Amino acid sequence: MTPEEFRQHGHQVVDWVADYLQAVERFPVLSRADPGEIRAQLPSRAPVQGEPFAALMRDMEEIILPGITHWQSPNFFAFFPCNNSGPSILGDLISSGLGVQGMLWATSPACTELEAHVLDWVVQMLQLPRHFHSDSQGGGVIQDSASSATLCALLAARERASGGETNRRGVGRPLVAYTSDQAHSSVEKAMRIAGLGSQQLRRIGTDEQYAMRPETLADAINRDRQAGQTPCFVAATVGTTSSGAVDPLPSIGEICRRENLWFHVDAAMAGTAAVCPEYRFVHAGLESADSYCFNPHKWMFVNFDCDCFYVRQRDALTQALSILPEYLRNAATESGSVIDYRDWQIPLGRRFRALKLWFVIRSFGVEGIQRVIRRHVALAERFAEWVEADSEFELAAPRALNLVCFRHRGGDSINQQILDRTEKSGALYLTHTRLDDRLVLRLSIGQLNTEQEHVYRAWRLIQRAVREDLPFVEG
Amino acid sequence: MTPEEFRQHGHQVVDWVADYLQAVERFPVLSRADPGEIRAQLPSRAPVQGEPFAALMRDMEEIILPGITHWQSPNFFAFFPCNNSGPSILGDLISSGLGVQGMLWATSPACTELEAHVLDWVVQMLQLPRHFHSDSQGGGVIQDSASSATLCALLAARERASGGETNRRGVGRPLVAYTSDQAHSSVEKAMRIAGLGSQQLRRIGTDEQYAMRPETLADAINRDRQAGQTPCFVAATVGTTSSGAVDPLPSIGEICRRENLWFHVDAAMAGTAAVCPEYRFVHAGLESADSYCFNPHKWMFVNFDCDCFYVRQRDALTQALSILPEYLRNAATESGSVIDYRDWQIPLGRRFRALKLWFVIRSFGVEGIQRVIRRHVALAERFAEWVEADSEFELAAPRALNLVCFRHRGGDSINQQILDRTEKSGALYLTHTRLDDRLVLRLSIGQLNTEQEHVYRAWRLIQRAVREDLPFVEG
Numbered sequence: 001m002t003p004e005e006f007r008q009h010g011h012q013v014v015d016w017v018a019d020y021l022q023a024v025e026r027f028p029v030l031s032r033a034d035p036g037e038i039r040a041q042l043p044s045r046a047p048v049q050g051e052p053f054a055a056l057m058r059d060m061e062e063i064i065l066p067g068i069t070h071w072q073s074p075n076f077f078a079f080f081p082c083n084n085s086g087p088s089i090l091g092d093l094i095s096s097g098l099g100v101q102g103m104l105w106a107t108s109p110a111c112t113e114l115e116a117h118v119l120d121w122v123v124q125m126l127q128l129p130r131h132f133h134s135d136s137q138g139g140g141v142i143q144d145s146a147s148s149a150t151l152c153a154l155l156a157a158r159e160r161a162s163g164g165e166t167n168r169r170g171v172g173r174p175l176v177a178y179t180s181d182q183a184h185s186s187v188e189k190a191m192r193i194a195g196l197g198s199q200q201l202r203r204i205g206t207d208e209q210y211a212m213r214p215e216t217l218a219d220a221i222n223r224d225r226q227a228g229q230t231p232c233f234v235a236a237t238v239g240t241t242s243s244g245a246v247d248p249l250p251s252i253g254e255i256c257r258r259e260n261l262w263f264h265v266d267a268a269m270a271g272t273a274a275v276c277p278e279y280r281f282v283h284a285g286l287e288s289a290d291s292y293c294f295n296p297h298k299w300m301f302v303n304f305d306c307d308c309f310y311v312r313q314r315d316a317l318t319q320a321l322s323i324l325p326e327y328l329r330n331a332a333t334e335s336g337s338v339i340d341y342r343d344w345q346i347p348l349g350r351r352f353r354a355l356k357l358w359f360v361i362r363s364f365g366v367e368g369i370q371r372v373i374r375r376h377v378a379l380a381e382r383f384a385e386w387v388e389a390d391s392e393f394e395l396a397a398p399r400a401l402n403l404v405c406f407r408h409r410g411g412d413s414i415n416q417q418i419l420d421r422t423e424k425s426g427a428l429y430l431t432h433t434r435l436d437d438r439l440v441l442r443l444s445i446g447q448l449n450t451e452q453e454h455v456y457r458a459w460r461l462i463q464r465a466v467r468e469d470l471p472f473v474e475g
Numbered sequence: 476m477t478p479e480e481f482r483q484h485g486h487q488v489v490d491w492v493a494d495y496l497q498a499v500e501r502f503p504v505l506s507r508a509d510p511g512e513i514r515a516q517l518p519s520r521a522p523v524q525g526e527p528f529a530a531l532m533r534d535m536e537e538i539i540l541p542g543i544t545h546w547q548s549p550n551f552f553a554f555f556p557c558n559n560s561g562p563s564i565l566g567d568l569i570s571s572g573l574g575v576q577g578m579l580w581a582t583s584p585a586c587t588e589l590e591a592h593v594l595d596w597v598v599q600m601l602q603l604p605r606h607f608h609s610d611s612q613g614g615g616v617i618q619d620s621a622s623s624a625t626l627c628a629l630l631a632a633r634e635r636a637s638g639g640e641t642n643r644r645g646v647g648r649p650l651v652a653y654t655s656d657q658a659h660s661s662v663e664k665a666m667r668i669a670g671l672g673s674q675q676l677r678r679i680g681t682d683e684q685y686a687m688r689p690e691t692l693a694d695a696i697n698r699d700r701q702a703g704q705t706p707c708f709v710a711a712t713v714g715t716t717s718s719g720a721v722d723p724l725p726s727i728g729e730i731c732r733r734e735n736l737w738f739h740v741d742a743a744m745a746g747t748a749a750v751c752p753e754y755r756f757v758h759a760g761l762e763s764a765d766s767y768c769f770n771p772h773k774w775m776f777v778n779f780d781c782d783c784f785y786v787r788q789r790d791a792l793t794q795a796l797s798i799l800p801e802y803l804r805n806a807a808t809e810s811g812s813v814i815d816y817r818d819w820q821i822p823l824g825r826r827f828r829a830l831k832l833w834f835v836i837r838s839f840g841v842e843g844i845q846r847v848i849r850r851h852v853a854l855a856e857r858f859a860e861w862v863e864a865d866s867e868f869e870l871a872a873p874r875a876l877n878l879v880c881f882r883h884r885g886g887d888s889i890n891q892q893i894l895d896r897t898e899k900s901g902a903l904y905l906t907h908t909r910l911d912d913r914l915v916l917r918l919s920i921g922q923l924n925t926e927q928e929h930v931y932r933a934w935r936l937i938q939r940a941v942r943e944d945l946p947f948v949e950g
Contacts, residue, residue, distance in 0.1 A: 001560065001561035001562055001838060003493050003496060003497050003561075004493075005561065006489075006492075006493050006496070006561035006564075006565075007489060007490060007493045009561070009565060010486075010489030010490075010492070010493065010561075010564075010565060010568075011485075011486050011489055013489075013565045013568050013569060014481075014482060014485030014486055014488075014489055014568070015482060015485075016569070016572075017481075017485070017568065017569065017571075017572030018478050018479075018481050018482045018485065020572060020573070021478060021481070021572065022478045030581075031583065031584050031585070033584040033585070033588075035580070035584070035807060035810070035812045035813045036588070036812075037584070037588075038584055038585045038588040038589065038592075039588045039589075039591065039592050042589070042592050044595075045596065045599055046596040046597075046599065046600050046836050046837075046840075046841050047836070047837055047840045047841065048840055048841050048842055049840040049842060049843075050837070050838050050839050050840035050842075050843045051837045051838065051840065053562075053838065055837070056562075056833075056834055056837055056838070060569065063585070064585045064589065064830075065585075066585075067583065067584040067585025067586075067588065067589075068573060068575055068583050068585055068586075069575060069581070069582050069583045069584075070575075071573075071574050071575050071576055071582075071583075072573070072574045079576075079582070079802070082574060082575075082576045082824070083574065084571060084572070084574035085476065086476035086478075086480065086481035086484070086485075087476055087528075087531075088571070089481075089485075089568070089571045089572055090481075090484055090485060090488045092567070092568075092571045093485075093488050093489070093492065093564070093567075093568050093571065094488060094491070094492065094535065096492075096559060096563070096564045096567045096568065096778045097491075097492030097495060097496065097559070097564055098495070098543060098546075098547070099546050099547045099557060099558065099559035099778050099779070100543055100544060100545075100546050100557075101546055101554075101557045101779065105510070106505075106544070107544050107546075107554070108506065108542065108543050108544045108546075109506050109508040109510070109512070109513055109542040109544075110506070110508070110513045110538070110539045110540075110541075110542025110543055111542075111543075113508075113511070113512075113513040113514045113542065114513065114514075114517070114539065114542075116514065117513075117514050117517050120519075121520065121521040122521075124520055124521065125521050144619060144822050144824070145822035145823060145824045147821065147822040147823045147824075148821060148822050151668075151821065155667075155668060158670075166667075166670060166672065167667040167672060167673060168672050168673055168674055169672040169674050169675075170646050170649070170650075170670055170671045170672030170674070170675055171645050171646035171670040171671075171672075174645070175645075184800075185798040185799075185800040185803075185823075186823060188798055189796070189798050189821075189823075192630075192641075192642040192795075192796075192798075193626075193630060193668065193669065193821065194668065194669070194670050195633075195641060195645055195646040195669050195670015195671060196645045196646075196670060197641060197642060197643050197644040197645030197646075198642060198643055199643055199644050199645070200644075200645055241800075241802055242801070242802055297824075303571045303574050304574070304576065304824055304825075304826050305822075305824065305826060320667075321664070321667075323660040323663055323664050323667075324660075325659075325660040325716075326717070326907075326908055326909045327554070327716055327717055327906065327907070327908045327917075328660075332510060335510070337510045337511075338510045346622065346623060346626065346664075346668065346821060347619050347620035347622040347623050347780075348620060348622045348660075348661060348664075349557070349619070349620045349622075349772075349779055349780065350779075351779050351780060355539075358531075359531055361521050361522070362521075362522055362525070362526045362530070362531055363476060363525050363526065363528065363531070364525050365521075365522045365523055365524040365525035365526065366521050366522065366523050367523055367524060367525075368524075368525045431802065432801075432802070433801055433802045434801045442802075
């Protein structure tokens, strides 16, 4: 592909993406492909000769698009939002074009410095504790996901608790970690990866709002200490995946300080809300946290991957993750005056991800981001009112910002039917969870282009799905 | 940003990237920014109001570009190539635009199926062992980097060796792993992360070509068994970072089979060479491998991140990494007829990375990729001849495909001077390593647009740098 061809095809692809984002709400949200259906249309061997670009774009339309579940559709209410936006897509395009490796400061100073800088902006935008700002002993870094952030936090905690012995000699004593019974599976996955084991994770019970009970946490820590175990890490959640519950950070933080445990806070989706002063209550108590993460790739219009991960003591993190082989030695690193982000993460290589975050913040402005967040929360509020006004339905948990957990009062099977019928129709996509062992429907609002008409239509279809199959959307 | 604005700015960004890639060879390769220089030009707070797109692009030019080290420059010979190409950039742009999450098959069937399919193409293109093809009990997945692939392989090995006990109860017995003293630091990093500890990694000595000595490996395993340790994992390298050495896979594989150890092969850069039949010798003995990875984002024109990771038994990998919380349950997963790639990796979320790999393979065709690889190897061959023809210089290791390790015969300080002078000039970028405790210069060829003129100019400047400072490139 010559530069001129790149220019020409590039314009074509930009137009394709623009057309896609304009058309996306008309597609059936969930792909209807059967297992194997996409692969069956692809040739079994790679082409020997290069193919014209038009052939690729034709296959995008005819083979790939029917296999896409449309996360950017305003009718996508499943899981969590994973939104993108024009500025993010273009920032990411520049990152692909520059093709730099940001593993060391020296391998592209702007990649490291823009990242540190924009993560400081975010500290100010969300009014996060000062100790996460890079002019303190802490700082921020972009990770691929909250799962990786949690793992890095756990590794730092593990090394702190073992005085670096685990990195040298392996897990040698029974370290214990704590999280709520509503926490994300990534905490357990991190325990396994770090060699500590699932059984060393205590799943602390939750209250009627599905938030961790601090007194139960304190009891568990005591019991473990008495049994000769070494408590080292607590992961609290701001906005659980199932129901959006917020763990009581102030009391948990106090326990962590008293017991000298690493306190990690995962606010993957809900954290963004703190850009609005009126929702900043979700972070009350965050001052005690040793580490914190939230995902602009969930609810801040930055396309995957972009998790902002902060630590109070950057040394604790780098002591857990740093290795300096000869071929990476360089003057800037040895001067001690620069950040080398390879020591803040699992992989060595890293892409210039700060560009897309920078583009989003500058294009929207803080007020622009606030406007969208407020609209999403208002829409969820409205939806929750409709649920409460319908005697056949009920809320299954308090509305949590942009997430509504609800159910038909008729029991699991009717709720399963609602799920199946809405999914099949293609008109909207909900997912489920279980709370108190009952099936619960989740409506999560966060796509950039979701407006009241989409939420209202979703509600009308949900009501209708109680009684009948829904018509298919013809994409 | 309205759809129309996205279209307009998108065209502008495509043109910017095209212009950049056409101009890149004229820039000083290594950024001349001092620590803090980029940040000092950025406002300390995020903008309250959105800014016009023109302001972003102006700052890209004026602030960011001077802070970029130009990995796509044909004069970049440092570390390893990390190349991109037009088709890759555009495939990645579509991925950003679609904004899908590929964590489950159901969350976008095409994302999973295209990935499995294209990774099967690669098995055929590189003539990898059949057991890495998805129609066997194994298969492939895209990871962000070889570091993560190595970690996943080690976790699978750890669980196999402990019968799943480590995931449940934590590291409970002294598991040992082996790699050469030339292996990448990612092996040690994985040992630390997995809770096994650096001390449990045996660094096996290498021969005069810097390849692992299999008899030393066998001895170490015996010694460990006698000491009551449990050997579980061997990581061999095809193309070491320092000198491109290839460990003797046939003998190592035989030892692993006999001793029942997980055999992982890391061919991060060199693996791509196997697309050419004449270089396929690098993979001789790969039939014994339990897992294998190489990075199309290094030397196959796919922009970061794209590491192809294969396992012989996919169950061994997913048993190590799978957790299924309620909110991810779905009919397709429960049918057992689909791949859910979240169980093949550390994070949960994943981007549609197969698109860029698919676009590259189809646009170049297998022959197109072969042509570039052959050109790069021929250029390295030529460079090595020039080194050998100059009595002041010598090769420091046998040329390894596209990598030449060499030095001035005058000792470390003159070689350091060559490094410093070339780096300062901006005309080319070399990096170094140490072999047998002597400073060695590395010239690694792999950018898409590197031609003989660039390599020849680099050689002339290196010769000149022995005697004098080099003129600055004015970017």
